[in-house]
Amino acid sequence: MSEKAENTIVSEKLDRNSLAELVARDIAPGSFVNLGIGQPTLVSNYLKPEQHVTLHTENGMLGMGPEAQGSEIDGDLINAGKIPVTELPGASYFHHADSFAIMRGGHLDVCVLGAFQVSATGDLANWHTGAPDAIPAVGGAMDLATGAKDVYVMMSLFTREGLSKLVAECSYPLTGVGCVTRVYTNEAVFLIKEDGVHVRETFGISFEELAAKMDVPLTAPSADAA
Amino acid sequence: MLNILQDVDEAVAPIYDGATVMIGGFGKAGQPVELIEALLRQGAKDLTVVNNNAGNGEEGLAALIGAGRVSKIICSFPRQSDSHVFDAKFRAGEIELELVPQGNLAERIRAAGAGIGGFFTPTAYGTPLAEGKETRMIDGRGYVFETPIHADFALVKALKADRTGNLIYRKTARNFGPIMAAAAKNAIVQVREIVETGELDPEIIVTPGIYVNSLVQVSREKAPAAA
Numbered sequence: 001m002s003e004k005a006e007n008t009i010v011s012e013k014l015d016r017n018s019l020a021e022l023v024a025r026d027i028a029p030g031s032f033v034n035l036g037i038g039q040p041t042l043v044s045n046y047l048k049p050e051q052h053v054t055l056h057t058e059n060g061m062l063g064m065g066p067e068a069q070g071s072e073i074d075g076d077l078i079n080a081g082k083i084p085v086t087e088l089p090g091a092s093y094f095h096h097a098d099s100f101a102i103m104r105g106g107h108l109d110v111c112v113l114g115a116f117q118v119s120a121t122g123d124l125a126n127w128h129t130g131a132p133d134a135i136p137a138v139g140g141a142m143d144l145a146t147g148a149k150d151v152y153v154m155m156s157l158f159t160r161e162g163l164s165k166l167v168a169e170c171s172y173p174l175t176g177v178g179c180v181t182r183v184y185t186n187e188a189v190f191l192i193k194e195d196g197v198h199v200r201e202t203f204g205i206s207f208e209e210l211a212a213k214m215d216v217p218l219t220a221p222s223a224d225a226a
Numbered sequence: 227m228l229n230i231l232q233d234v235d236e237a238v239a240p241i242y243d244g245a246t247v248m249i250g251g252f253g254k255a256g257q258p259v260e261l262i263e264a265l266l267r268q269g270a271k272d273l274t275v276v277n278n279n280a281g282n283g284e285e286g287l288a289a290l291i292g293a294g295r296v297s298k299i300i301c302s303f304p305r306q307s308d309s310h311v312f313d314a315k316f317r318a319g320e321i322e323l324e325l326v327p328q329g330n331l332a333e334r335i336r337a338a339g340a341g342i343g344g345f346f347t348p349t350a351y352g353t354p355l356a357e358g359k360e361t362r363m364i365d366g367r368g369y370v371f372e373t374p375i376h377a378d379f380a381l382v383k384a385l386k387a388d389r390t391g392n393l394i395y396r397k398t399a400r401n402f403g404p405i406m407a408a409a410a411k412n413a414i415v416q417v418r419e420i421v422e423t424g425e426l427d428p429e430i431i432v433t434p435g436i437y438v439n440s441l442v443q444v445s446r447e448k449a450p451a452a453a
Binding site: 076099128 | 328332350398400401
């Protein structure tokens, strides 16, 4: 192992909040961003005003502010997770077809989504487990996956059984093909590139240990740095 | 010709058995609760309903589904923590579901109102929701052909109308309202307030009155069923 690779090792794996903070730090200033329901929503807690990031919500708003509290709660002002939110100066409202045109038209810089699985070529599976008795629901997941310039996934890397969720090929039904550009997990950040999966950094695990637990060929951080 | 009506029961009276009815709203926001309740009282059955969801809790769309009046639902997100009424009907095979990605749902509704016969969209390409559909590669990217969703009726909630039927909405309660009003042959709109023609600034009209067929004022809105 090279010294450069060792330098990328943080002593322990990241918790949910630290991971959200890392994603927030990686979003370029001035970006238009959609945060998916669940874990990705945490990212908004760590966006700094000086980043001038504008949040989009698919139910028809740009310039979404933090979750509404107390007297701020307004039934006509909610996010895609149906949570009451606030509006920031410069906010705008539009109907659903315009909102998804913003997505599909490639105007959003980044969307951050959760996932069941991501493939080595960036296929995303996050809407359906494929279980025969499950009632399917898709919402805006497929539109987000295909629409944003960059699709970041936030997920735990391993299932309870210890299997990697970053896989050679998704076994769950797909949400989008070749759409994911980065995967943020508690153990490592992965960049999905034309030539395969690159590890940008690891947390609480060495690259070699990580590579041994996964069935996907990985390019080490040192190889990129060299 | 715009009908300005006195009550919601009169407004939904024309809805007939077997009709396709679009219902606006996303969660609580923009849900035309009073019109949905009037449709429940009215009794029309074998309806195809177009909505983002498939009802929450016991009231509104959930009550309509629970009463066995909806034979098919076209929506993007039926399964929620409190969608038990739909879930039970679906598992019993008593309601047909057409699941549509939310952006495709919106665009198919928009296409109907705009007279578009169909469109190619990248959304859902390569997924189970594109199975059996025509696809095409355009500039190296895969697209799926989607057709418009027309409706016989739309139930929409807006904030304010003038007596010409021009509408303005409030915040994220706008959602599906404008495109559903345009897509339906007969758009029935409930508003909190109807003002005289000329009182709304023409520059801020969101839905022009040409799309609106019936208008009814519901000044005391009931809080919608939990989302």
